[in-house]
Amino acid sequence: MLRRSDTPAQTVRVFDRGALLGAGFSSEALTRGVRAGTILRPRSGAYLPPETHPDIVAAVRVGGRLACVSELARLGVFVRENSTLHVHITRGSSRLRDLPRHVRRHWRPLRRAPHPADATVDVFDALIQAIGCQAPRDAVATVDSALHLRYLREDDLDELFRFVDTKRRSLRRLVDGRSESGTETLVRLMLRALGAHVELQVVITGVGRVDLVVDGWLVVECDSKAHHSDWELQRRDRRRDQALAALGYCVYRPIAEDILFRPELVIAALRGLLRGGRRQYSA
Known part of the structure; x- marks a missing residue:
């Protein structure tokens, strides 16, 4: 059975088939694990622990990372209810699958580069994306929530808003992390x-x-x-x-x-x- 790697809290990483074989798994053991449900294989050559959030599994299946409001919702940060799955895709990715209609792609380069095996974008990048994807008031509520839950520090706010679209930068003055919901x-x-x-x-x-x-x-x-x-x-x-x-x-x-x-x-x-x-x- 796969276990989470020793990474920061809430981080989920994709296990590469070659790395697993090098770590001592056999092809037969991987196949048995997938059939038994003790290992998830969202796409060929990519494996995840069995308790992985379904949205992460779906993002990895299409060759991307869970992003924007989808990743923030997974972490418990306030976002509007949204049935769309937000996924960050690296431009030119050879692994890109045909995306279902309910998937929204994010292409812009990430400001905080994730580990190559990370299945999600950094919270900082998810917030940049979410500020652009939501109505202004909802975006402020999302940033407030991230501050309150300590996924974002007050001294990161100025940097965060430097990377959002110009028309959204004025929202910075409305943010107040004392809001509890x-x-x-x-x-x-x-x-x-x-x-x-x-x-x-x-x-x-x-x-x-x-x-x-x-x-x-x-x-x-x-x-x-x-x-x-x-x-x-x-x-x-x-x-x-x-x-x-x-x-x-x-x-x-x-x-x-x-x-x-x-x-x-x-x-x-x-x-x-x-x-x-x-x-x-x-x-």
Whole structure:
């Protein structure tokens, strides 16, 4: 059975047939392993461990490396749901297979050269690709997520944005790694577009940390599906809302589904709350 090589966390490498034979595997052992499922062979002469992510297997099958939003999603970085498989292909690659319609090719040279056997591009390159492939707000949410998960350092941001398309470089000033979820970033950007002042990850005495405090009085908490499927979590959050109300805060909890797929509803709600709050505070 193949085991992962001693490489950095999350790195997956393709095992070359010749190297495996030189390491002591016989042709018969490789054939038995493939038939038994203890070795994956996505294409002739290329082998992977059995637990390899299916998207990596698919990328190697067509002669490329998993890239862009597909690689970031594998790592748990926020990206829009996308059924397209993003693959980096070296120009002129003799191994290139006919690509299915659901595969998107990336050709541009990589900024951080991977090991020849790596089955994925570096996170740095995946982020460059993802900034160009997504809508601007989604791209900011992706970079925020990579910062929060520590796949990217703050001091790498300037370098990262030097390599993206000129029209996307202005997104650099919107990035804030304090956002703890992609939906939180998206709501923050909505509020910014509405002219609101937003503070992130604010600790409120007697309540704890909240996602966003808007104009000093509106608390916005960005809930995921998990917060709606577990009654204990709902009860905890309602008690937090009650404590916030006692302190004079108004609380709004848009759900992830609306933030992602019905943003106009969330924007309308935010606009209404801000309009009412500004009238009250200016009275």
